[in-house]
Amino acid sequence: MIDTPKGLRLHIGLFGARNAGKSSLANALTGQQISIVSNVAGTTTDPVEKACELAPVGPVVFIDTAGVDDVGELGAARVRRSLSVLEWVDLALIVLGGDEVGAEAELIRRAKTLGTPVIIVINQCDRRKPDAEMLAAANASGLPVVTTSAATGEGIEDLRAEIVRVLKDGTEPDRLIAGDLAKAGDTIILVTPIDTGAPKGRLILPQVQAIRELLDAHAKVVVVQEDRVAEMLGELKNPPKFIMCDSQVVEAVAAATPESIPLTTFSVQMAYAKCDIETLAEGTAALTRLKDGDRILIAETCSHHPQKDDIGRVKIPRWLRQKTGLDLRIDVAVGKDFPEDLTPYAVVIQCGGCVVTRRHMLMRLRAARAQGVPMTNYGLTICHLQGVIERVLGCHPEALAAYRRARG
Amino acid sequence: MIDTPKGLRLHIGLFGARNAGKSSLANALTGQQISIVSNVAGTTTDPVEKACELAPVGPVVFIDTAGVDDVGELGAARVRRSLSVLEWVDLALIVLGGDEVGAEAELIRRAKTLGTPVIIVINQCDRRKPDAEMLAAANASGLPVVTTSAATGEGIEDLRAEIVRVLKDGTEPDRLIAGDLAKAGDTIILVTPIDTGAPKGRLILPQVQAIRELLDAHAKVVVVQEDRVAEMLGELKNPPKFIMCDSQVVEAVAAATPESIPLTTFSVQMAYAKCDIETLAEGTAALTRLKDGDRILIAETCSHHPQKDDIGRVKIPRWLRQKTGLDLRIDVAVGKDFPEDLTPYAVVIQCGGCVVTRRHMLMRLRAARAQGVPMTNYGLTICHLQGVIERVLGCHPEALAAYRRARG
CATH class of the missing domain: 3.40.50.300 (P-loop containing nucleotide triphosphate hydrolases)
Structure with a gap:
C-alpha cells in the first residue's frame, strides 16, 4: 500500500x-x-x-x-x-x-x-x-x-x-523536489489543479512527494486549486515563503500572485531534482531561436497510456505551433529508449522523469550536450511559452543567469 | 502510477x-x-x-x-x-x-x-x-x-x-472521508505526523484521499505535522472550518486547539466513510464497562507486514491494558477472515478498513450486532482512551448522542 x-x-x-x-x-x-x-x-x-x-x-x-x-x-x-x-x-x-x-x-x-x-x-x-x-x-x-x-x-x-x-x-541520488527550498515553520502554497477525469482518491506522484518533503522539513503546507490562490493569500497574516504550482496553471497563478512572492512549478522543480536545472534553463533559450522547418524531439520516459489531452503528445506540440506560428516537425520518443542521433533536432524537450532515476536523466543530458543539441523540459517549455520563464527561475538564480546568457 | x-x-x-x-x-x-x-x-x-x-x-x-x-x-x-x-x-x-x-x-x-x-x-x-x-x-x-x-x-x-x-x-458506495464536511472556500487543517521509518516520498492512503476530496470540494487544505498546529492557527486570519488529525496525536492536537474549533480524526472519519459511525460510537461505550478477564477481538482487514510498533497488534493492546489496569485477553484477526462466533468477546475493535469496501465493513457490523457484541474502531478506541471521544464526535451529533445513551 x-x-x-x-x-x-x-x-x-x-x-x-x-x-x-x-x-x-x-x-x-x-x-x-x-x-x-x-x-x-x-x-x-x-x-x-x-x-x-x-x-x-x-x-x-x-x-x-x-x-x-x-x-x-x-x-x-x-x-x-x-x-x-x-x-x-x-x-x-x-x-x-x-x-x-x-x-x-x-x-x-x-x-x-x-x-x-x-x-x-x-x-x-x-x-x-x-x-x-x-x-x-x-x-x-x-x-x-x-x-x-x-x-x-x-x-x-x-x-x-x-x-x-x-x-x-x-551514485547521484535524486534531490528533493520542494524540500530544499523550505525550512521548519515556513508556509508554502502548492497549487494543484484537479483533472475531473483523474482517478478518484488520488494525487499525482510529484504532488505527494512535495507534500511529504515539506512535512519532513516541518513546514506548513497549504494545498489549493488555482481558483483559491488569491483567497488563500488573503487568509494568511504573512506571505508564504514561495508558491509552487502545476505548469498548466502557471499563467493564472502568476497573475494572482504579487511579484514579491517567489513562484516555481512542479516541473521546474523536477528539472532541479531529477536533472540539472542550469543546463536545462540554458537549453530553454533555444526555443527563442526556432525557425520554419525545425525538428523538435519530445522525450517522454513514462510509457503511460496516452490521455486525451496528453501534455507531451498533444498540448506542448499544439502550444509550440500556436505561440510561434512556425511550421515545426515534432517527433515523440516514448519509454526508456532515447534516439542515439539527436543532431537532426533543434531542441530536445524532455519530460520531468518522475519514473526514472536522476542518473538516467543526466545520461540523456550528457548525450544531448555531447552532440551540441540544447535540451529543456516540459515545465520550462510551458513557462517560456506563457511568458513567465524568468519569474519561475527566480528561485534558482544560477539557472536564471544561464538562461539569460544563452538567450543573449 | x-x-x-x-x-x-x-x-x-x-x-x-x-x-x-x-x-x-x-x-x-x-x-x-x-x-x-x-x-x-x-x-x-x-x-x-x-x-x-x-x-x-x-x-x-x-x-x-x-x-x-x-x-x-x-x-x-x-x-x-x-x-x-x-x-x-x-x-x-x-x-x-x-x-x-x-x-x-x-x-x-x-x-x-x-x-x-x-x-x-x-x-x-x-x-x-x-x-x-x-x-x-x-x-x-x-x-x-x-x-x-x-x-x-x-x-x-x-x-x-x-x-x-x-x-x-x-450498492453501498463509500462515503467521503473528509469531503462531506467541507464546502468551497473553507479552510481545513489536516495534521499528519510523519513516521521517520515510513517509505520516503509517500503519504498514507487516507491522507491522500482526504486532501483530494477537499480539493475536489474547492476547499483550502493546510497540511502540517502536530508540532505546527498552534503556529498555523496563529497564521490564519480566521479559524479553520475544522481540524482533522491522525488518531495517534489527537491528545496533543486537542490541547493545542481552542474548544471552539471542531476536531475529528482520520480514523473517526473512516468510521463514517467506510461503516456506520453511529453504531460504532455506541459500541465504543462498551470500553467503559470492561472488567478483568474480558476478551477483546482486534480485527485488522489489511494483511500488511506487522510493523515494529503496529497500531492494531501492539499499541492499542498496550494502551488498553495501561489505561484500564485490567487483565484483558486480546485476540487479533488479520485479513478478510472474520470469526463466525463473536460471542466470547466483550467488544470488537475493527480497523478503519481502507483496503476493503464499505459493504464488507457493514457486513462485519451486522454480524456483530446479530450476536449482540458491541463493535468500535481503532480511532474511536484511541479517542476514548485519550479522553477526547466526546469532543471528536462533535462533528457527528447523532453519533455523539448514541455514545452518550449507550454509556448511560
Whole structure:
C-alpha cells in the first residue's frame, strides 16, 4: 500500500551470460525468490525490471539485461541495449561464471568510460572457474571484483558490503523536489489543479512527494486549486515563503500572485531534482531561436497510456505551433529508449522523469550536450511559452543567469 | 502510477463451477486477457482478486471463488468461503453453464437473504444447456437472469447493461472521508505526523484521499505535522472550518486547539466513510464497562507486514491494558477472515478498513450486532482512551448522542 515509487529506488543492472547465475545471485542477496523474467516474451523492448528490498540498502530495482551471450543480428541489438542500460543504472553488476563470449570485456570498458559504478562478480565459484582471459581482464580493470557462490552462500556478504560501499560513493541520488527550498515553520502554497477525469482518491506522484518533503522539513503546507490562490493569500497574516504550482496553471497563478512572492512549478522543480536545472534553463533559450522547418524531439520516459489531452503528445506540440506560428516537425520518443542521433533536432524537450532515476536523466543530458543539441523540459517549455520563464527561475538564480546568457 | 486504490473499486464476485467459463466471461466483459488465478497455489486462503477496468462502470475488482464444485472435506470449506465472500461483494455473478452440483442453488438462496445484488449468468449457451432444474430455480428466484456466450459474444452487452443497472440500484458506495464536511472556500487543517521509518516520498492512503476530496470540494487544505498546529492557527486570519488529525496525536492536537474549533480524526472519519459511525460510537461505550478477564477481538482487514510498533497488534493492546489496569485477553484477526462466533468477546475493535469496501465493513457490523457484541474502531478506541471521544464526535451529533445513551 505504501511502497516506495520506482523513481526513488536505486537501480541495479545485472549483466552477464544467460547461465551466469544472475537470478540466483539476486535471490541470495535479497533472501527472496525473485523471478526476473518478462511477463509476455517478445512484446517488450525495455529490459525487465523487478522491485525488491536489498538490506541494508533499502528499496532497489533489479534490471535484467538478458542476452549478452546472444549471437547474430538480434544478439547485436541486445548487446547495444545492454550498453545503453549501462548508461543510466546506479550500479552495474557484471556477472561472470557462465559462457562468456567477450561482450563482458566491452561492458567493462564502457562502464569505465561512462563512470557507471561497477562490481565484477565471479559467480558459481563452487562449480567452475571463469575464463582465464576474462579473469585477467577483470583484475586488470581496477574495478572491484568479488567471488561468490549463490548456491553455497560463499561471498554473498562480501558482495553486499561492496554494494553498500560502491553505492555510498558513486551514485547521484535524486534531490528533493520542494524540500530544499523550505525550512521548519515556513508556509508554502502548492497549487494543484484537479483533472475531473483523474482517478478518484488520488494525487499525482510529484504532488505527494512535495507534500511529504515539506512535512519532513516541518513546514506548513497549504494545498489549493488555482481558483483559491488569491483567497488563500488573503487568509494568511504573512506571505508564504514561495508558491509552487502545476505548469498548466502557471499563467493564472502568476497573475494572482504579487511579484514579491517567489513562484516555481512542479516541473521546474523536477528539472532541479531529477536533472540539472542550469543546463536545462540554458537549453530553454533555444526555443527563442526556432525557425520554419525545425525538428523538435519530445522525450517522454513514462510509457503511460496516452490521455486525451496528453501534455507531451498533444498540448506542448499544439502550444509550440500556436505561440510561434512556425511550421515545426515534432517527433515523440516514448519509454526508456532515447534516439542515439539527436543532431537532426533543434531542441530536445524532455519530460520531468518522475519514473526514472536522476542518473538516467543526466545520461540523456550528457548525450544531448555531447552532440551540441540544447535540451529543456516540459515545465520550462510551458513557462517560456506563457511568458513567465524568468519569474519561475527566480528561485534558482544560477539557472536564471544561464538562461539569460544563452538567450543573449 | 495513479491507479484507483482497491478499497475504492467496486468488487464483483464470480461464483460457479470450475468449467462454467468465469474467466472467459470476465475477459469478454473487459476486453482484456485477465487471468484470475492464484500466483502461488495452495499458499493463500483468501479468494483470488484481480483489479481491472470494466467500461462504463470504471475500476472494479473481480474476485474468483473457484471451487463451488469441489467435493469432500476441503470442498465443504471452500463452499463456506464462497458463502462468506457473498456477504461483502458489491455484486455477485452466479455463473451457470458448467457441471453444476447444487451449491449454486444454495448461493442464490443466501444472496437473497443477505441482500447481495446478484445477476445469474447462463453462460456457454452456444455449447450446452444448463441443468433444467437449475434453470427453473434461477427463473423462479426473481433475480435477473442473462444468457451469454463468451465465445461468440452473444449476450455480453446485455450483461454489461444489467451490471450497470444493478450496481446503480444496489450498492453501498463509500462515503467521503473528509469531503462531506467541507464546502468551497473553507479552510481545513489536516495534521499528519510523519513516521521517520515510513517509505520516503509517500503519504498514507487516507491522507491522500482526504486532501483530494477537499480539493475536489474547492476547499483550502493546510497540511502540517502536530508540532505546527498552534503556529498555523496563529497564521490564519480566521479559524479553520475544522481540524482533522491522525488518531495517534489527537491528545496533543486537542490541547493545542481552542474548544471552539471542531476536531475529528482520520480514523473517526473512516468510521463514517467506510461503516456506520453511529453504531460504532455506541459500541465504543462498551470500553467503559470492561472488567478483568474480558476478551477483546482486534480485527485488522489489511494483511500488511506487522510493523515494529503496529497500531492494531501492539499499541492499542498496550494502551488498553495501561489505561484500564485490567487483565484483558486480546485476540487479533488479520485479513478478510472474520470469526463466525463473536460471542466470547466483550467488544470488537475493527480497523478503519481502507483496503476493503464499505459493504464488507457493514457486513462485519451486522454480524456483530446479530450476536449482540458491541463493535468500535481503532480511532474511536484511541479517542476514548485519550479522553477526547466526546469532543471528536462533535462533528457527528447523532453519533455523539448514541455514545452518550449507550454509556448511560
